[in-house]
Amino acid sequence: MAYLVEICVDSVESACDAEDAGAGRVELCSALSEGGITPSCGLITLVRKNISIELNVIIRPRGGDFLYNDTDLCVMRNDIDNAGEAGANGIVTGILMRDGNIDLERMARLVEYAYPMNVTFHRAFDMCRDPYRAVEDVISTGATRLLTSGQERKAIEGISLIKELVEITDERLIIMPGGGIDEYNISSIATATGAREFHLSAGRTIESQMQYRRKGLSMGNTSATSEYQLRIADAERIRAVVKSLKKVNS
Numbered sequence: 001m002a003y004l005v006e007i008c009v010d011s012v013e014s015a016c017d018a019e020d021a022g023a024g025r026v027e028l029c030s031a032l033s034e035g036g037i038t039p040s041c042g043l044i045t046l047v048r049k050n051i052s053i054e055l056n057v058i059i060r061p062r063g064g065d066f067l068y069n070d071t072d073l074c075v076m077r078n079d080i081d082n083a084g085e086a087g088a089n090g091i092v093t094g095i096l097m098r099d100g101n102i103d104l105e106r107m108a109r110l111v112e113y114a115y116p117m118n119v120t121f122h123r124a125f126d127m128c129r130d131p132y133r134a135v136e137d138v139i140s141t142g143a144t145r146l147l148t149s150g151q152e153r154k155a156i157e158g159i160s161l162i163k164e165l166v167e168i169t170d171e172r173l174i175i176m177p178g179g180g181i182d183e184y185n186i187s188s189i190a191t192a193t194g195a196r197e198f199h200l201s202a203g204r205t206i207e208s209q210m211q212y213r214r215k216g217l218s219m220g221n222t223s224a225t226s227e228y229q230l231r232i233a234d235a236e237r238i239r240a241v242v243k244s245l246k247k248v249n250s
Contacts, residue, residue, distance in 0.1 A: 003190065003245040004197045006056070006176065007233055008036065014203075014233035015047045015055075021238035025054035027092055027120075027199065032231065033220075034063035035123075038079045041086060048087040056120060057083040059093040059110075066096040066124040073106060080114050090117045092147070094124030101129060102137040111142040120145040123178065126152075135165055138173060145174040147199055154180030155189055162193045183240035187248045198245075202237040206230050 006025040007018035015026045028047055029036030037060045048055055061068070061075040068076070076093065083091055091114050095103040102125075111119045121143045128134035131151055138146050148165065150158015155177040166175045177189055178199030186198060208228035218227055 002196065003249065005238065005241055005245065006178075006197060006199045007238060008032070008199065008201045009047075009233050010036075010039070010043075011232065012043070012046050012050055015051050017233045017235040018238055019051045019053045021233075021235040022242035023053060023238055025056060025089075026051065027056045027058060028088075029058045029060075031063065032201070036060060037063060038076075041082045044083055044086040044088060054089045055087070056090040056092050056118075057086075057088045058122070059083065059091045060122075066094055066127065067098060068095055068103075068106070073110075076110065077113055080110070080117075084114070084117055088117060090114075090120060090144070092120040092122050094122045096124055096127060099129065100127070102134055102141070104137055104141060107137075107141040107143070118144040120147055120176070122147045123149060126150075126179075131161060131165070132168070135169060135173070139169065143173070145176055145197070147176050147178045149177070149179030152179075156180060156185045159189060159192045162189075162195065166194045181241075183237055183244055186241050187244045190245060190248050198241075200241065201231075202234050202241060203231045204234040204237070206232055 004024040006027055007023045008027045009015045010029050010032050018026050028039050030039040031037045036058045044057055059076050059079050061072050095107045097103045121138045125134055125148050149155045150161035152158035162177050174197055175195055176197040176199050177195050181198055181200040210228055213228055
C-alpha cells in the first residue's frame with residue numbers, strides 16, 4: 001500500500017524542507033495559530049516555483065467559525081482564482097450552516113469553481129453535528145478528500161470514527177487523518193484506520209535572530225515572547241514519519 005504524507009507549512013523554506021524530507025504534498029497556509037487562513041499570492045507563487053510535489057492551498061478568508069456570508073464567498077472565489085493562476089494543484093476549504101451541517105449548495109459551487117483543481121474538505125467537518133451525514137454530504141459536493149481528526153482533539157483519539165469513515169466511503173472519498181499526528185503515532189493510526197494519506201505539521205520552534213527585543217509588547221493575541229519565536233517544518237521529524245510508514249508497508 002502506498003502512503004502519502006502531507007505537511008502543513010506557512011513558508012517557502014518549510015515547503016522545500018518538506019519535499020526534501022519525503023513529503024508528497026504540502027498544504028500552504030498563513031496564520032497557523034488561527035488554524036490556517038489563505039496565504040498571499042506572493043507566497044503561493046514562490047512556493048510553487050520552489051517545489052515539484054503537489055501544492056494545495058487553504059481557502060479560508062478569516063479565523064473563527066466556518067459560517068460565511070456572501071462577501072466571504074466573494075473573497076474565497078477570488079482567492080481560488082489566485083491559487084489556480086499561481087499553479088496550485090488543489091484547494092482546502094469548508095463551509096458550514098448555522099445548524100452544524102455542511103452548506104451543500106455553496107460548497108458544491110466552490111468545488112465546481114475550483115475545477116480542475118482538486119478539493120479537500122478540511123476539519124470544519126470535525127465541527128459538524130452528524131459525521132455520517134456530513135461525510136455523505138462531502139461526497140455529494142464533489143470534493144476529492146476529507147481531512148479529519150475523527151471529531152476529536154487529535155486523530156489518535158478519533159481512530160474508531162476515522163476507521164468507520166474509511167470503510168463507509170471506500171473508493172468514493174479519500175479520508176485523510178490529521179490532528180496531533182507525529183512520528184510516534186502515525187504507524188498505529190495507519191494500521192488501525194486503513195487510511196493512505198496523512199496530514200501533519202511536524203514542526204519545531206526556533207528563536208528569532210532579533211537582537212533587540214521589546215519587552216511586554218505583542219503584535220497579536222499571543223504572548224510577547226512568541227513574537228521572537230518561529231515555527232518551521234522539521235525535516236528530521238518528517239523523515240521519521242516517512243520511515244515509520246515504510247515499516248508499516250513492509
